[in-house]
Amino acid sequence: MKSFAAGRTDAIQFARVLILGGFQLIRSTAQKIAVLTGTVALSFTLVTVPAQANGETVSPSPTTVTGCGAFGASPLLEAPVTGGGPEAVTVSPDGSRLYVSLTKIEEPGSGFVSVLDAATLQQVAEMRVPGHYPYAGKVYLNAAGTKGYLGTNSGTVQVFDALTNTMTASVPIFDSKAIAFSPDGAKVYVAGYNRVITVIDAKTDTVVDTWNFDLAYGTFVDIEIDPTGSFAYVGGLSRNVVHVIDLRSGAVVQTIEVGGPPGQLALTSDGKTLYVTDGFNGKLVVLDTATRSVRNSFSSRQGQQLLLSGSEDRAFLLSGLHSRIDVVDLTTDAVICAHSLLPDYRHGLMDFALSPDGRRMFVASIADKNNKISVLPIPEEENTLFRDVSGMDQFEREIRWMANAGIATGYEDGSYRPLEPVRRDAMAAFLYRFHGSPEFAAPAVSPFKDLNTTDKFYKEITWLASMGIATGWPDGTYRPLEPVQRDAMVAFMYRSVKNTHFSAPETSPYKDVRTTDQFYLEMAFMSANGVTTGWPDGTFRPLQPVNRDAMAAFMYRLNPLGPSNLLR
Incomplete structure (x- = not known):
């Protein structure tokens, strides 16, 4: 076990993170189970329009905006969830299964993972989380989709076999906020809210190292591993920073100021760009990992949860309290549209996930007596180019x-x-x-x-x-x-x-x-x-x-x- 000290503390900043850091603590009060279709639940706010020879024009019936969806389009599918509010959703690597984390209200303190068929939203299995009043955290699957890990509030990270849908191990880890895998899948890194990173051997599911950091490093909220497996990027919420951690030694080798409390991180597949949400200031921060510096930051409103599209030209930002998912064009660094959900979602969007092909989005939401998983259609992306506009033009x-x-x-x-x-x-x-x-x-x-x-x-x-x-x-x-x-x-x-x-x-x-x-x-x-x-x-x-x-x-x-x- 290693401990790292930065030499100072800041009680005011720590109090601030406690106020800002209450993620996914909302619980639902009732549910039903069924599969519903045809219910209008989304109002997509922008439409594309064709051009005519005499100038710009508007089509008589709106179509789609790249990455956004059809105006007034219904979800492809919806399924109300019974027993408790869906607090997190994960898609299997092959896109066939959804793993929905929830806590059932009729069984107080009972955490479950519901396994759904992604095509029908019908439940195919359910796994109870062992422990004393356990809370089921978000599921993280290995690259093969054969094993899953999830944190709990009962001092463990649970491991399950995704082929048999059975819990197989309880790894004693007191604090687990986010989980990431090494590129070869041999190690699992668990970032704890209280500034701890725990390393698990994925073959034996045992702890092989623990790195403790003092308060000056800030509360850890998310972790991303670079494609080489050499470094991890960890958000230090109360310090407004992202730490770069050497995965061989567990030491922080650099700290990058991002201007606000980081929420979620998303690293591009080539490892060159790291996106960081700053919901407090309504910014999306862009880090260049080669120089380990901020390349850009721009207005993205107050979205805290972040997904990159398959092309990595678009980002989706979920603002749970505002019942909205913004679509950001990463080629121009600006919001291009928003998926605004109707009033029955107003109590909160909890989590979302994209199918492997990027054409479906799965959204977990809670509302009084109306908790659900919704499947939203996402159109194919297309970046428009005009023949008389080039990179040499001013605008x-x-x-x-x-x-x-x-x-x-x-x-x-x-x-x-x-x-x-x-x-x-x-x-x-x-x-x-x-x-x-x-x-x-x-x-x-x-x-x-x-x-x-x-x-x-x-x-x-x-x-x-x-x-x-x-x-x-x-x-x-x-x-x-x-x-x-x-x-x-x-x-x-x-x-x-x-x-x-x-x-x-x-x-x-x-x-x-x-x-x-x-x-x-x-x-x-x-x-x-x-x-x-x-x-x-x-x-x-x-x-x-x-x-x-x-x-x-x-x-x-x-x-x-x-x-x-x-x-x-």
Whole structure:
């Protein structure tokens, strides 16, 4: 047994982690068992739309956004769970079985692992967790899917045979928060909440080493092993760090500051990139493992649990208390849509898992008398490229984000035309899609004298008007084919996020914008929040038309501020 001290403690930070660290402690109060189909439970917030020769357009019936799902789509399958709330779900490596951890309320303190057929959600076996009032933690399976490990609150890590669905060993480990396997499967590493890492020999299921760390290292919340098997990455929650641990000696060889309390870690298959959730600050932190430094961090709201897609171009972030799963485009480092669950899920999403092919997501949720496992369809990923946009373009990343989020579809010839001005009708389409293409019945009578009910983007323009985002001109026109000026664009965006707590500064952030100008408040707000940066000469040029590339940049930066769309 080895012990490691960092030389100092911090009671305030430790208290903070105790407050933030209560993961998966919610219990359910009732259940039923059955397999249900056809129940609408999800509202996917974005849709892709085809392009026509005369410009961007919206399809009459929404389809899908890459990695997100069809708008209003039903789960493929649902199964209410009996006896207790499903607190964790794991998929077998071949995708045929689900392992659901739960504690049954009619048998207080009785932990179980329910084994379900992944195709039907019917239970095929059930394993009771031995011990005194045991809690069944998340199941971790070896690469072959033949053996499973799960932590308990009764001082053991339980081992079971996944072929016979029987418990085979109780390894005495007092504290177990997360489990990981060496690449060759010979060792099992158990990270304990109280700063302990225990090493198990996977052949004999006996403890072969224990590494203890003092309070200064922070509470351990997750562990990932690099593909070489040489190092482990461990989240130190109360210290806002990720530790790099040498697996030969058990010593911390480096500590990486991540700016906030780490939640879950996800290492890419090549071991080059480590993603770290920071739900406290609403960030997803990107670490370069070669330099062991933060490469980037960006807004991801408050998702704590993290999954990478099979391509590793997308990340799914589960926010249990907000009943939402955000989809992050990792090629552009931004949220592209959210799976928002209906009110019967509002009491909490507990855990989720992806099928090996990445096309199905299994979600464990709890609600009063409605605990369930849901199977969600995940469309095949596709990263859109426009023939006239390259890596040399100033806003190439932002344009790709617009395409991947289904906000911009381009033209029929495959172009985006980044330097063309944005027309007021196309701007309406962009903002409508940015808000997730919400259901809306366009009025039978147009609110604008120059807009016909048969005009392209009529629905989108009238939706903007109904939301108070677009007000038109004093003469009652909308002027859909006119270019959008930069000050008007900022006004549209300001109304879109509905901020009511901003006071405009007494001094203008731009040399060509006066505090008495129309839309000064809106321009100042967007400047203060980094949505608009102006020109290098310190001007904003409010009356100049907005080009399509700049529009993409504005919306990309607006995304974290969020209305109720991507951020719903």
